[in-house]
Amino acid sequence: MSEYWIGIDTGGTFTDLVLGDTGGGRWHYHKVPTLTADPAQGILNGIAEIMSLAAVDPAQVGFLVLGTTLATNAVLEGQWARTGLITTRGFGDVLSLARQRRPHYFNLDVPKPTPPVPDDCCAEVAERIAAGGEVVTPLRDEEVLRAIDELRGRGVQTVAICFLHAYQNAAHEARARQLVAQHWPDAYVSVSSEVLPEFREYERFITTVVNASLMPVMDDYLQRFEMGVRDLGVRSAPHVMQSNGGAVTTQTVRQRPINTFFSGPAGGVVSTAALGEACGVRNLITFDMGGTSTDVCLIRDGRPAMKSERDMGGFPVRTRTLDIHTIGAGGGSLAWLDAGGLLKVGPKSASAYPGPASYGRGGTRPTVTDANVLLGRLSPVALLGGRMSMHPELAAQAIRDEVATAMGRGAEEVAIGILEIANANMTGAVRVISVEQGEDPRDYALVAFGGAGPLHAADVAVMAGMRHVIVPPRPGLMSAQGLLQSDRQGDFSLTRLVPATPDRLPSLNAGLRELARRADDWLASEGVGHDMSGVARHWQLDLRYLGQNAELILDIAAGELDEAALARAVDAYHARHADLYGYDMRAQGVEVVNLRVSVVIARERLQVAAIARHDARTDPVAGAPTRRVWFAATGFVDTPVLQRDDLLAGACLDGPAIVEQMDTTTVIPPGSSTRVGADGSLHIDLTPGAPGKEAH
Secondary structure, three states, X not given: OOOEEEEEEEOOOEEEEEEEEOOOOOEEEEEEEOOOOOHHHHHHHHHHHHHHHOOOOHHHEEEEEEEOOHHHHHHHHOOOOOEEEEEEOOOOOHHHHOOOOOOOOOOOOOOOOOOOOOHHHEEEEOOEEOOOOOEEEOOOHHHHHHHHHHHHOOOOOEEEEEOOOOOOOOHHHHHHHHHHHHHOOOOEEEEHHHHXXXXXXXXXXXXXXXXHHHHHHHHHHHHHHHHHHHHOOOOOOOEEEOXXXXXXXXXXXXXXXXXXXXXXXXXXXXXXXXXXXXXXXXXXXXXXXXXXXXXXXXXXXXXXXXXXXXXXXXXXXXOOEEOOEEEOOXXXXXXXXXXXXXXXXXXXXXXXXXXXXXXXXOOOOXXXXXXXXXXXXXXXXXXXHHOEEOOHHHHHHHHHHHHHHHHOOOHHHHHHHHHHHHHHHHHHHXXXXXXXXXXXXXXXEEEEEOOOHHHHHHHHHHHHOOOEEEEOOOXXXXXXXXXXXXXXXXXXXXXXXXXXOHHHHHHHHHHHHHHHHHHHHHHHHOOOOOOOOOEEEEEEEEEEEOOOOOOEEEEEOOOOOOHHHHHHHHHHHHHHHHHHHOOOOOOOOEEEEEEEEEXXXXXXXXXXXOOOEOOOOOOOOOOOOEEEEEEOOOEEEEEEEEEHHHOOEOOEEEOOEEEEEOOEEEEEOOOOEEEEOOOOOEEEEOOOOOOOHHHO
């Protein structure tokens, strides 16, 4: 009997759901409004509806995975639980002092973000561990008990325990945690030596504190979600997508809610990697353009780029995430004039309601969507399969009234400028993750998804020098589909600040063995028994030149180092440094900073059924209606408008063309050629003089 998997990606406006069949490769797709006041209930409504639409018995659902923006929104909006901090005496101001560096060096009045811990909720205790891990001042139980009474009396709900140098010796933090569990059992507890056993006090403290502040919020949300899922008759335990691209149990997420900051966008990256594997394309750049922002991520040789620190609400939270770069450019990005009369686009965006002027819901400010409508790229009649009427006259009026008249230009001319500026901004984002990381975008294919990605992908690719664009079958639901293609993954690290020399191998290998033990404990918590056939471990070192303050992460082959393996890692570091910065310093000493391991539990892959084959004797463009569309290379030209469902596997066509479907519109420029893959993906070749359909 077939088993069904459900992926849910919760966005700000819509919740996307995908249901896959493990037996026949059939997929079902659904969208429901996101209930901001009660996100869990909105998701449950969507699960019930998609099971009904697919005629699936809830008992047949074998895997359920959720992508959520709950933690992200809580941090950005400051909606966290009342949080307390127990720390080493004399270090209660670490969170307030933060770091010396500022986002604007010459601004003497830069506001700092307010930490989750109020000033009166920080309790200091007498204890001290030296940088080498030696106990200088023992921790006394009565000190911790006093701190517990103090914080409990101030209404604290969740506690972060952060002691100096606990990454070297966690004994004091472990004892404090034990006392909190005994004397304050209903408190949530986050411990720095478990959350982030790395050096740098501020980053370790703020990461642990943010994690603690989110634990009650995430627990409450997951409790209601799990209860609702059971009430629907679904027996499978839900999983949650992490920022690293792996889905884990809800219990793991309850302990580490900070690992879900990029939960939703991570699904799109995972789905892109799976698409590339199926197509035989290993080097990809994701291009996820929605209503308010665009996310891009580089995938090299099938592996997405990763980061170890992200700025969240002004806090440098250190957690392993996919290296997703986000800019404020989307379909709803506003066009405006600065004080000097210069046309700008974004980062501010029209809200979902009233939205762009062309939606006819009262919006009066021009957006990228309005420019696309005025230039014929978006349907001037309706979107969402005819469910949303469009009003090109309102788009023209908004552009004319808000910017064109003041510039002394026509509405269409300004609309062209809006598109070119938006495309330039997004091309800049592509360059950040490629050129600035030593990668040539010409060696990569651009994978376009999100509601607006396929509209702009070809233009962005041309500006970035790329030759190949791939548009998946369901671009607007790519992230939700990626949730079902994720493995389970856990990331572990610890600091070993020693020279990268053979005499330090015993210390390094002891640290690697400690990471292996932590990984084994996590595998047990995820329900993995003695069968490790589907488990892979990826080991890494953080290296830097002596005297530097920034590290590069390098792969190593195994969880044990010998002299040859360490020498290879150092050589790889020199080469990577040269790739990124244009030089290396081989005469300079190299030191190890952190040890890392990522543990991946492989999951079964759902198959995607091939679509029907195109009859080569017919022209997919023949008889298609046309409309006037603007392209950079030709200006306005009558362009065939095709329906995505009519394009079958093997069909080939030359640009220009517009391809419409329920969840997006794809722009195929003049001079390009497009082939439909076996799964329905559009492969757009932008190479000048590319062979057209006659050559396919």
